[in-house]
Amino acid sequence: MVKITFAPANRHIQVRVGETILRAASRARIAISQRCGGKGACTMCKVRVTPGSFVSPPQEKEKRMIGEEHLACGMRLACQARVQGEAQVELAESRLASVVRTQLEKQRQERGEW
Numbered sequence: 001m002v003k004i005t006f007a008p009a010n011r012h013i014q015v016r017v018g019e020t021i022l023r024a025a026s027r028a029r030i031a032i033s034q035r036c037g038g039k040g041a042c043t044m045c046k047v048r049v050t051p052g053s054f055v056s057p058p059q060e061k062e063k064r065m066i067g068e069e070h071l072a073c074g075m076r077l078a079c080q081a082r083v084q085g086e087a088q089v090e091l092a093e094s095r096l097a098s099v100v101r102t103q104l105e106k107q108r109q110e111r112g113e114w
């Protein structure tokens with residue numbers, strides 16, 4: 001068993017080596033959006049793996065789906081990346097949370113709170 005840390009909640013869980021990030025998150029009831037059932041087809045499960053984390057290298061399917069540019073930034077498909085050692089995974093902000101945060105920031109600026 002190895003430890004994965006999920007940011008921004010800073011939640012630590014123990015996972016089996018070889019388990020996908022998506023499966024590990026699901027067991028720990030950490031929500032990662034997905035639509036294809038973990039088949040690497042929807043790209044909704046994108047997460048950012050922090051440098052120095054031990055996960056499997058991307059296979060051709062993942063490279064094709066996510067693109068070299070995103071891979072270079074540490075983005076991975078949670079359903080394809082397998083844990084090989086300690087890792088830190090940053091979850092993407094949901095679209096709704098992003099819209100709400102942006103609106104709140106805009107309102108604060110308009111009220112002169114910043």
Ligand code: FES
Pocket residue numbers: 033034035036037038039040041042043044045046077078079080
């Ligand atoms: S769950 Fe669809 S690409 Fe990962």
